[in-house]
Amino acid sequence: MLATIVGHNIKSRRLQSQWTIECLAGQCGLDPAHVGRIERGQHNATLTTISRIARVLCCRPHQLFADDNGTDYGIVCLFMMNNFFQPIAQNAIYYFDELSFIVRSKLTIQDVEQGAYAANVEFYVTERESPICPNVVTYGLMAAYVQTHGRNYSMFPDISLHREVVVHLFNQLNRLRPSVLHLEDVVADYIQTL
Numbered sequence: 001m002l003a004t005i006v007g008h009n010i011k012s013r014r015l016q017s018q019w020t021i022e023c024l025a026g027q028c029g030l031d032p033a034h035v036g037r038i039e040r041g042q043h044n045a046t047l048t049t050i051s052r053i054a055r056v057l058c059c060r061p062h063q064l065f066a067d068d069n070g071t072d073y074g075i076v077c078l079f080m081m082n083n084f085f086q087p088i089a090q091n092a093i094y095y096f097d098e099l100s101f102i103v104r105s106k107l108t109i110q111d112v113e114q115g116a117y118a119a120n121v122e123f124y125v126t127e128r129e130s131p132i133c134p135n136v137v138t139y140g141l142m143a144a145y146v147q148t149h150g151r152n153y154s155m156f157p158d159i160s161l162h163r164e165v166v167v168h169l170f171n172q173l174n175r176l177r178p179s180v181l182h183l184e185d186v187v188a189d190y191i192q193t194l
Helices: 002-016 021-028 032-039 047-056 061-065 074-083 086-090 092-097 101-106 109-117 163-176 183-192
Strands: 120-129 137-147 150-160
Touching (some): 002 061, 021 047, 032 047, 047 101, 047 109, 074 092, 074 109, 120 150, 137 163, 150 163, 150 183, 163 183
Antiparallel strands (some): 137 150
């Protein structure tokens, strides 16, 4: 999850600066327990909080969203391309760092992740005749992620013989809106509970 990556990057930069959590929190005007939860990926912080932490750590907000090698800002670029008009997408990293205070105060780490990977997701209940047993209908699920560069489909056929089971999963997915990275895990967890 993105919150874990952001938390790891904050902790790494804090340790490089040889600061305690209490010192970082004090400089940011935050509670140390709050900063600890963010570092552990247990809190869905707003971009305002992330920007405050980035300023104190002498970095730009987008740098806290980088992957393990610290140079791939793909999730920031995807988020900007999927949610803002094309000229902004050309300079996605710059504009991400310069989002207005009002926008930053409303957006969270999870919003960035969902905006990057599930900008527009549509779920569909599918049905087909069982390939094993003729005249038996099985129900499944299809997810269509609509992004600026096209559609990405995920298929989960033959989840159940009972339509209501798949409809229940469909309703949960519409409520959770998982990113394409987590969809398979969410569906697998649901199937294990059957």
